[in-house]
Amino acid sequence: xxxxxxxxxxxxxxxxxxxxxxxxxxxxxxxxxxxxxxxxxxxxxxxxxxxxxxxxxxxxxxxxxxxxxxxxxxxxxxxxxxxxxxxxxxxxxxxxxxxxxxxxxxxxxxxxxxxxxxxxxxxxxxxxxxxxxxxxxxxxxxxxxxxxxxxxxxxxxxxxxxxxxxxxxxxxxxxxxxxxxxxxxxxxxxxxxxxxxxxxxxxxxxxxxxxxxxxxxxxxxxxxxxxxxxxxxxxxxxxxxxxxxxxxxxxxxxxxxxxxxxxxxxxxxxxxxxxxxxxxxxxxxxxxxxxxxxxxxxxxxxxxxxxxxxxxxxxxxxxxxxxxxxxxxxxxxxxxxxxxxxxxxxxxxxxxxxxxxxxxxxxxxxxxxxxxxxxxxxxxxxxxxxxxxxxxxxxxxxxxxxxxxxxxxxxxxxxxxxxxxx
Amino acid sequence: xxxxxxxxxxxxxxxxxxxxxxxxxxxxxxxxxxxxxxxxxxxxxxxxxxxxxxxxxxxxxxxxxxxxxxxxxxxxxxxxxxxxxxxxxxxxxxxxxxxxxxxxxxxxxxxxxxxxxxxxxxxxxxxxxxxxxxxxxxxxxxxxxxxxxxxxxxxxxxxxxxxxxxxxxxxxxxxxxxxxxxxxxx
Numbered sequence: 001x002x003x004x005x006x007x008x009x010x011x012x013x014x015x016x017x018x019x020x021x022x023x024x025x026x027x028x029x030x031x032x033x034x035x036x037x038x039x040x041x042x043x044x045x046x047x048x049x050x051x052x053x054x055x056x057x058x059x060x061x062x063x064x065x066x067x068x069x070x071x072x073x074x075x076x077x078x079x080x081x082x083x084x085x086x087x088x089x090x091x092x093x094x095x096x097x098x099x100x101x102x103x104x105x106x107x108x109x110x111x112x113x114x115x116x117x118x119x120x121x122x123x124x125x126x127x128x129x130x131x132x133x134x135x136x137x138x139x140x141x142x143x144x145x146x147x148x149x150x151x152x153x154x155x156x157x158x159x160x161x162x163x164x165x166x167x168x169x170x171x172x173x174x175x176x177x178x179x180x181x182x183x184x185x186x187x188x189x190x191x192x193x194x195x196x197x198x199x200x201x202x203x204x205x206x207x208x209x210x211x212x213x214x215x216x217x218x219x220x221x222x223x224x225x226x227x228x229x230x231x232x233x234x235x236x237x238x239x240x241x242x243x244x245x246x247x248x249x250x251x252x253x254x255x256x257x258x259x260x261x262x263x264x265x266x267x268x269x270x271x272x273x274x275x276x277x278x279x280x281x282x283x284x285x286x287x288x289x290x291x292x293x294x295x296x297x298x299x300x301x302x303x304x305x306x307x308x309x310x311x312x313x314x315x316x317x318x319x320x321x322x323x324x325x326x327x328x329x330x331x332x333x334x335x336x337x338x339x340x341x342x343x344x345x346x347x348x349x350x351x352x353x354x355x356x357x358x359x360x361x362x363x364x365x366x367x368x369x370x371x372x373x374x375x376x377x378x379x380x381x382x383x384x385x386x387x388x389x390x391x392x393x394x395x396x397x398x399x400x401x402x403x404x405x406x407x408x409x410x411x412x413x414x415x416x417x418x419x420x421x422x
Numbered sequence: 423x424x425x426x427x428x429x430x431x432x433x434x435x436x437x438x439x440x441x442x443x444x445x446x447x448x449x450x451x452x453x454x455x456x457x458x459x460x461x462x463x464x465x466x467x468x469x470x471x472x473x474x475x476x477x478x479x480x481x482x483x484x485x486x487x488x489x490x491x492x493x494x495x496x497x498x499x500x501x502x503x504x505x506x507x508x509x510x511x512x513x514x515x516x517x518x519x520x521x522x523x524x525x526x527x528x529x530x531x532x533x534x535x536x537x538x539x540x541x542x543x544x545x546x547x548x549x550x551x552x553x554x555x556x557x558x559x560x561x562x563x564x565x566x567x568x569x570x571x572x573x574x575x576x577x578x579x580x581x582x583x584x585x586x587x588x589x590x591x592x593x594x595x596x597x598x599x600x601x602x603x604x605x606x607x608x
Binding site: 157 | 437438480481482
């Protein structure tokens with residue numbers, strides 16, 4: 001799918017990826033609001049759709065260099081295009097347009113959709129607003145609703161979530177390389193349960209990380225490997241300091257501020273590694289190799305939940321009331337799965353306190369003293385998450401249903417007039 | 423034009439060429455400071471109902487319709503009856519009242535909205551003061567206002583989330599657009 005000036009005759013190289021020109025054409029638009037999460041979720045979804053379907057995918061990102069850095073075309077099977085110029089139209093207009101996280105579509109493309117609708121020159125585009133993941137109950141009765149725009153266009157809202165009526169749970173290691181890579185059910189999961197990771201930080205031997213400093217004598221094989229991707233407001237040092245073990249901390253280099261490093265020096269036996277920017281699959285491997293995950297936002301949060309490795313989550317900073325709603329939505333979902341486990345109240349208290357930026361609860365210290373129990377809980381929750389309806393499948397179903405309508409439309413156009421029998 | 427989060431129960435918006443009265447508008451924060459508004463609508467031409475959703479900052483075409491200041495008088499099943507200062511009565515169907523039913527009180531001032539000379543809905547003030555009929559006592563130790571609990575308010579029994587320090591008999595101001603607690607009134 002190409003962008004073209006309005007009225008230009010630039011055609012679509014329909015077999016640009018070696019697939020049939022009849023394949024459904026799907027365009028996904030992603031605008032970066034902050035850091036990697038927007039692209040991360042979009043890339044995971046695109047990779048999955050690519051693996052599950054023969055659709056022709058076009059991915060547009062307003063920060064293409066960043067998207068390219070996260071994407072490994074060989075492994076992911078997808079590549080990105082630059083964000084269309086304001087006056088550029090798509091040639092041809094895709095069958096389906098997905099706006100990740102409700103980003104705004106370039107006006108010229110909206111005009112193209114309005115034109116298609118007004119002239120009835122083809123089937124209407126299925127225009128999807130993909131929203132953020134939330135565990136709150138309201139997403140179940142918002143998912144799938146149509147939004148009627150002032151200019152006459154109609155958009156379908158997809159709300160990812162945990163409930164059967166939501167748009168399903170995004171992400172998943174299982175989408176990386178079907179049939180060959182670690183999933184929460186296979187090697188990585190069992191490693192997480194045993195706590196015995198055979199490999200060191202996988203990035204290390206690829207030159208992805210470097211030790212920033214080591215305080216005391218930390219033996220990598222004995223240390224608790226902690227992955228932290230957090231917002232600046234996170235009180236990481238005191239929470240790490242409460243863990244009674246040697247710590248091998250892996251964090252994105254960009255987050256290792258002098259102030260944080262100073263604070264980390266007081267955490268006892270700790271070795272800090274800075275993780276360089278890397279493709280998403282390496283990021284995932286880095287997470288998988290750890291014993292404890294501190295994650296944030298959406299993409300790393302979902303990966304943590306699916307991994308079976310103990311985790312704490314920091315939602316995007318918003319008002320306390322909003323954060324509380326997000327957090328309570330999640331713990332309500334987890335309550336239903338984990339309430340029988342005596343260690344769950346400790347994890348729940350730690351989750352809430354960490355997510356809301358509250359004082360570290362005593363329950364967190366108890367949890368850290370019983371990592372086996374935490375791993376057990378994380379494993380049960382991961383198994384539940386990996387059994388939930390998936391966002392990629394939910395979207396596939398929605399799009400296939402639309403495609404059937406297109407086929408019916410097209411076959412009606414091609415079908416000869418019916419002969420009326422005498 | 424208004425943005426979606428400014429739309430209130432009783433407003434009439436255009437959906438394509440159809441005038442739709444808003445029976446309920448539910449505001450939710452989705453993520454990263456983005457928000458959505460789900461609306462329950464009734465078509466004023468054929469009375470059919472529908473639900474829709476908008477981004478909270480999305481522009482929506484709102485019809486400016488005739489309004490009249492009234493007070494709530496009484497319920498004559500299935501119509502709610504309102505009266506203006508000249509004792510003219512206006513009837514609004516129960517299923518067009520939307521969220522206004524959560525706050526309805528005898529003599530309550532509001533505005534009746536007309537479409538083609540027909541009273542089609544009521545619009546409430548954005549903030550209303552109501553007395554707390556029942557709420558659980560506060561748990562000792564947390565008076566920060568961060569911890570919320572449910573409270574039932576008079577006279578409808580509508581449930582609002584309030585800070586832990588709110589007690590039975592307190593008067594609280596409620597935002598009628600969102601159904602959320604605003605503050606305690608002395």
